[in-house]
Amino acid sequence: MSAASISHSGSGALSLTFEDYSLYSNLSEDELMQLAIERSLADSNWDTATSATDITTSSQTPHHHDNRPDSSARNTHQLSHSTHSPPSAQTAAHYSSPNPPAEKPPDPNTFTGTVSRFMTGSGKRMVAYRKHDGSLVYIAPEPEEEEDPLFSAIRAGDVSRVKAMVAIPGTNLMLPNKPGWLAVHQAAWYGKDTCLRVLLSAQPGMINKRTARGESPLLVAISRDQLQCVEVLLENGADPDIMNHEKETPLYKACERNSAAMVAVLLNHGAAVNTRCIQGWTALQESVVRNNVEICEMLLKAGAKLSLTNKFGISPLFSAAQCGQLATLRFLLKHGADINSQAADGATALYEAAKNGHEKIVELLISQNADANKPGKTGLLPLHIAAQRGSDTIVSMLIPVTSKARVRRTGISPLHLAAERDHDNILEALIEAGFDVNAQLSEERSKLYEDRRSTALYFSVINNNMEAVHMLLGAGADPNLDVFKPLMVAARQSCIQTVTLLVEHGADINASIPTHPTAFPAVYMFSMKYLPMFKYLLDNGGHAHSCFDCVYGSHPHPPIKTTRSEREEHCDLDIQTQLRRGIQFCEMISVPSICRWAGPIIDVLLDYVGHVTLCSRLMEHLDSYSEWSTIKQKAALPRPLLQLCRLQILKLVRRRRLKKLPLPGGLIRFLQHQEAQVDDY
Template identity: 35%
Template sequence: MEFDRLGPEEDEEDEDDVATQYMIEQSLLESNKRREVHRESAAPDGRTSVQQGSDSTDTIFTAIRQAIRANRTDLVKLLLQHGSRVNQEGCHGRRPLHEASRLGQAELVNLLLGAGGRPDPRSNYGLTPLALAAQGGHLEVVETLLQRGADVMSQAHDEASVLYEACSSGDPAVVRLLLECGADANMETHTGHLPIHRAAHQGHLQALKLLLPVTSMEDVKDSGMSPLHSAAEGGHTHCIKALLDAGYDPNYMLHPWVRRSFDDERKSALFFTITNNDVPSAKLLLEAGAMVNQDPVKCLQVALRLGNYELINLLLRFGANVNYYCKVNTTHFPSALQYALKDEVILRMLCSYGYDVERCFDCCYGNRPHIPEDYEGWTNSVIKDTMFCEVVTVRWLKHLSGHVVRILLDYVDHVTLCSKLKAAVMEQQQWPDICRLQENARCLQHLCRLQIRRSLGRLRLRSPVFMSFLPLPQRLKDFVLYREDDREDDRRGGAPG
């Protein structure tokens, strides 16, 4: 004869049921023992001289909590019949109703309320059963608690409202019910966050759409942050689009007191998308008019660190300043080049968008030795205004000097190599080609391209709108933008301009 076998999940459920049953038995034994002590110690006037011990109280509460977690209505009834108090406090000040509401057990919630449970008990953190039910998105429990008089306007000790907690799960039915029952969408937490911030950060689009018409723009401004920042931080492109369509400003900057919580003191929603390497969200914000150069640490600098060609190209097309200077480790040449020394694609991309290449060959020493006669081991150039020749000739970058210089020469007229840079480049395989360019006059075609770029200016060169209306043949536009060679575009997956 074959016997039925329980699967692993059924075995676990059976073990949990046994453990729960054991806990209930112990609780009932404690309850009976307490009754006996009560009878034996009763005084003639009917008062007792023995108090209930905390250990037995904890045992009873643990038992009813275990029964609730197991969703055993019959056991909860049994415990309540044998003296378990429906409003008894447990760990962190939570009552049985807290546990049943958190788990969304509507039948047990009704049972506990019917047994005298208060609808609005608060835990040590100020959370009510309604807040926990809303947090879990348990619609039926929320309805029951509201019908029994639970306060829809209650706030926890951190001032988080029931509606704010509901935005954690983002259940649109729960959010709609709370709003219909009078929940205020403009109640902020102690950090200034509103329910709309929570919904945007969690990516709950339907809940967000319910909150948009009832959230005050003035209250959002008072919070010091936009829901766009929250949606961008969470990486939710669909929420960003909904907020932009609703009229939220893509250039609203974080208030200084909010910025201080970030080491980089970021300001814009765009910066959050760049740090997340989120190209679709960044594109959406840029197309909506987000300014790209507003943050203390430039968005382009972050994208260069990430090495994302598509993101770099996107920022450059929307006007990222390719000639920014980093506040830390200041160089004589624009800082972006530091991230492109080992990557030809990025290097050419920067140069095509107007990188100030001439600054790389600007050296105050020229043909003279780079170590002054009065040098004592420390100069200002160590910490400030470091020149290109000093950077590219260090031991771990020297092997790249020839390749980098050869590429840079494509974007300038005749330049002079200082003694230090020349000594390093002479050891590289690109030296013969560099000599050819330096010893001969540049071709007229190249000089014309440089002159046109100089006349247009860097801002116009990196403006796709301006270049599209420029009355020049497309072939000439491509030549001016260094796009005549498809090699670069194929490798980076996009074209400048």
């Protein structure tokens, strides 16, 4: 239960807060009092910040619907239970301290400690006084405030007592029991219509007086669903349009209470139907979200306007679609509400229904010819948002009524959104419906991603979604449209299955990255640590010769961390021209995270080249490990004739036609670079 305690320091400065004190809900006030006393005596230095009954708190304003006028409500501070675990119950307190708690409470105006209030499990309010060191000074039940006799009689419904008190000369019915709370509010709150009649007969002028929250007696009665009091007040001339501080009228509040009877009474007494609350909502809109067709019909007959919107530009029809209220949506459409009206952010009812997954609402709106090609604020259509949310049924309903040309103008395909969220069923439905699998994000949307991705295939590859990659490639997706190729993404993820699939569907192994040029195929940067993948790329057309092209050759290389501008200062024009080709392979392989694999990598590459010269940097790597000396011998010129013949045959025949050659299997395997013992890939 939510509760609070009040702390008082010095001469009256109060601060309040609210905690959950549910652990002592089973203790009586005597047990809790005894517990507090014993703990205080056991530890005089108890930390007041964690004490169960000594918590500095902050005030809470009660909800505007809860205006209880009795003594408990007049004290706006709710009280609390202790948070500490209760000990076993004892029958009496045994004082071991020479200074037990005092029998009388200290004067709050002069007391310098803290005053804490809490509530026992039986609902008894307690008060405790403590010094700043945590020691208990006084604890006892909190004195109860006495309720005004008139208000007490009204709450009890004692009409004779109310009449007697009202008849006493000098009785002032305009005197509030608490800020703004008059006897007439008390009667309206508790539904005492007979007492209400007596009060209004004695003092008619208080019928429209408002509480501190701006609530008239009529609004108080409606908020408590007191129909008879509502009727009495209206019969006696209560203004049906007086608003509270949130600009809620009695009619609006009756719609909020979902009470057709109170709405009918208010309308019969001339209540205005199109008044907006502080958020711009009308009574009709409130009834729509509560799916109350009966109230909606009454309001419409009384002149409610279907086109009025709240401060966000939301109409009643939009609210019905947003909340999935089918009955009131049908009612509004039947009476001519604009099905394609847009909120302030451009969203339509169809868009909002698709976003919230309301299938029946979408079905109804489409059947009534709602425009599926109106975009929201972000430019997305209802189909986009349904694909993003993963609503299979809604997507299937929206596909036939969505223009592919309109989709193209948005700069993003629903395929992108389905692929991004791994909604494979939706991806399949969109492909079957003929959406372009090679549609690319507009430049503005592509810039939202750091890697400048543009295709649905890229989304599926980076998500490592093999099923989606299969679908897209099978439907004709081009794996070479993105700036940063999907093949590079798959290689970076060490996913050989995706790499194989992309290569089989024409992925360019030798592609570069425009923003980070390299003198060798860029995909090698992401595959050198995984030799089976690296070898697969070489087997399927990856260039190997470019890995041995070096502008420095056998000359010393500048330090790896030397900037390009510094290197260009010491190079002639020809070397500067070569440097513009990008990072060299020997530089990439010298990166600390890769150089430990330099030997095996160079060894694999040598199987795919003829006469090449190892630059000084590559030689340094091979000299760094004694077992790599055989690799240097392998690179020595001239290369074996068998190796040169293999390269020439591959150049003339192409790898895919090797198996068709009338050659022994061993020779075919040699031509395919399968003679070495390399792990299965």
